[in-house]
Amino acid sequence: MVVNALSALAQSVRLQAFRALVVAGAAGLTPGAIVESLGVPANTLSFHLKELNFAGLVTQQRIGRNIVYRVDFNQMNALLSYLTENCCAGAACVVVSQRTDCVC
Amino acid sequence: MVVNALSALAQSVRLQAFRALVVAGAAGLTPGAIVESLGVPANTLSFHLKELNFAGLVTQQRIGRNIVYRVDFNQMNALLSYLTENCCAGAACVVVSQRTDCVC
């Protein structure tokens, strides 16, 4: 649901973490790396990553002792598209092109 | 601030009102019209429109007894751009073009 995705992003720690993941792209980031750059306790970050995951904005993949988080760009595109959908009743507007792998 | 804009949109009544305003485009909508389509009490909608206004996402203009609300598309574009800024560290990505009057 769109409200859930927006709620997930509407919080400072989560927005910063998400933006870091957007920049990281397909490589993703571990909680440890994000903790280091944001300076929040590991359990606090874990709570917020869980929220992002629950909202469908990021994915998890365990690799050894680490868990790699990545942005789900399809979900992100869907969110951005939703906000502009049917803008100005479709008049005088150019439809936003669909992108599948990345928002850029 | 981006978190404030996202918080403003991260609530069902506000998201619905905002989307209606996006569709309405430059014409905008009155609270009365939005109340009618969403079916919420006028004071509740007023509270939420104030939040959207405070977040800089919409503008107000009094016309006679009515107040016309309109999306501030520049703010909306800035918000969408922020989320994709520096995506994938800029590699293999096409920069999103800047639009000034409308998000479409």
Add this chain to the structure above:
DNA sequence: TCTATATTTCTAGTAATATAGAAACATGGA
């Protein structure tokens, strides 16, 4: 000036969310 209409502000009760300490869990390596 009086009344109707449109919208906002005040208020209080209820619910949801953020934070971080402590403990638990999972994995890899000695």
Add this chain to the structure above:
DNA sequence: TCCATGTTTCTATATTACTAGAAATATAGA
């Protein structure tokens, strides 16, 4: 098997946000 590392879950407290009734404000028209 035992320990170190990385991450999550449990828990409690504090803060913030949603809702809607009632009252107040602003404008237009008779």
